[in-house]
Amino acid sequence: MNSDFSALDAFLDDAGVDGFLIDAAGDDSDQVYLSGFDAPDPFHTLYDGEVHLLVSSLEYGRAKKESDAATVDRHADYEMRSLVEDHGRLEGGRRVLASFLDERNVGSVAVPARFPLATADGLREQGIDVRTPESPPIGRGGANVIETIRATKTDEEIEHVATAQEANEAAMEAAEDLVRAATVEGDELHYEGEPLTSERVKEEIEVTLLRHGCALDETIVACGANAADPHDRGSGPLTAGEPIIVDIFPRDKSTKYHADMTRTFCKGDPSDEIREWYDLTAAAKEAALALVEPGVTGADVHDAVCDVYEDAGEPTLRSDETTETGFIHNTGHGVGLDVHEQPLVGPGGGELEPGHVITIEPGLYDPAVGGVRIEDIVVVTEDGYRNFTSYPEALVVE
Numbered sequence: 001m002n003s004d005f006s007a008l009d010a011f012l013d014d015a016g017v018d019g020f021l022i023d024a025a026g027d028d029s030d031q032v033y034l035s036g037f038d039a040p041d042p043f044h045t046l047y048d049g050e051v052h053l054l055v056s057s058l059e060y061g062r063a064k065k066e067s068d069a070a071t072v073d074r075h076a077d078y079e080m081r082s083l084v085e086d087h088g089r090l091e092g093g094r095r096v097l098a099s100f101l102d103e104r105n106v107g108s109v110a111v112p113a114r115f116p117l118a119t120a121d122g123l124r125e126q127g128i129d130v131r132t133p134e135s136p137p138i139g140r141g142g143a144n145v146i147e148t149i150r151a152t153k154t155d156e157e158i159e160h161v162a163t164a165q166e167a168n169e170a171a172m173e174a175a176e177d178l179v180r181a182a183t184v185e186g187d188e189l190h191y192e193g194e195p196l197t198s199e200r201v202k203e204e205i206e207v208t209l210l211r212h213g214c215a216l217d218e219t220i221v222a223c224g225a226n227a228a229d230p231h232d233r234g235s236g237p238l239t240a241g242e243p244i245i246v247d248i249f250p251r252d253k254s255t256k257y258h259a260d261m262t263r264t265f266c267k268g269d270p271s272d273e274i275r276e277w278y279d280l281t282a283a284a285k286e287a288a289l290a291l292v293e294p295g296v297t298g299a300d301v302h303d304a305v306c307d308v309y310e311d312a313g314e315p316t317l318r319s320d321e322t323t324e325t326g327f328i329h330n331t332g333h334g335v336g337l338d339v340h341e342q343p344l345v346g347p348g349g350g351e352l353e354p355g356h357v358i359t360i361e362p363g364l365y366d367p368a369v370g371g372v373r374i375e376d377i378v379v380v381t382e383d384g385y386r387n388f389t390s391y392p393e394a395l396v397v398e
Helices: 006-015 029-035 057-066 080-087 089-103 117-125 145-151 155-181 198-211 224-228 272-291 298-311
Strands: 019-024 043-047 051-055 071-074 108-110 129-131 183-185 188-191 220-223 244-248 261-265 332-334 341-345 357-360 363-366 370-373 376-381 384-387
Touching: 006 019, 006 108, 006 145, 019 029, 019 089, 019 145, 029 043, 029 051, 029 145, 043 089, 051 057, 051 089, 057 071, 080 089, 089 117, 117 129, 145 341, 155 188, 155 198, 155 244, 155 261, 155 357, 155 376, 198 220, 198 244, 220 224, 224 363, 224 370, 244 370, 261 370, 272 298, 272 357, 272 363, 272 370, 272 376, 298 332, 298 341, 341 357
Parallel strands: 019 108, 051 071, 108 129
Antiparallel strands: 019 043, 043 051, 183 188, 220 244, 244 261, 332 341, 332 357, 357 376, 363 370, 376 384
């Protein structure tokens, strides 16, 4: 992937350092983004105008073939065996890293805020200046410079998200089909003679995603009072006449990019209050989407959602920061290598730019009633947005 690191060059110039260093494994999205390489164990990526990797011998061959790096070195290239024999594994490893930096005339590095303390201390003992200068965040928070760069997606990344969303919609259809096929037995939904549970629907979601090249560690299928907690994963039998929030956020196993979508379903006759909540939430989502374009802030988009809810008499965190019911979360967030990343679509959210991939996900919650949430994922374009989400919205499943 041909990423634009001009912002990183400017950041290093402003910080007055020679390079940017990451010490992390492939489960760190900044590491994957900068290095173009994924490994299960920690390795080092240096950016000094070019990308340089320092990896174990185990990963050396694969890193040379798969990474975006200008150079790939092994620990053995810096006499690691003798350094470990003389100084122990930890100290020897730090001396190897210091030699790797010295080879490139790098005497000072900027590092992410969560950089390992032991590595930083070890490099300082070897005379390397290690700093954690802040980059300008997108909206509220202290996003590091790689997070900030990652927020603006390339055309290739945008298509990765779109592909993940196609798998997501297949999984949502599988979930809705299960609910549709269920029968109402007393207060519970049954499928093939057994109570239909949150766990059974999650299983169908996960199997469908695997068939489409995606996976996830967890998903949300939450019914009734469980749905009143926005991050309750849900468990147990699904209940007739109550809202079922299905929130799926898969990761494509090949590209590592996520998608995100929520729909709320009800099998049976929902209460008038739930119907009203659903219509309000659909209207809030449309009000938010109507604003999405370059130059509009994430805070503006969030305010549009709050306006819809507050005009209808529903509490929001904007109207009452202590409320535990109503609209009790941000309107959305960035999506990419992480399912939650920059930019913020909420209070303090900064200006949206072309290439920002964001969710719009208003919702209402009350343990006495349940919960309703509807979520689309879109990319900001030069003149508005492109909605990756084509899945229909309908509360009652018949």
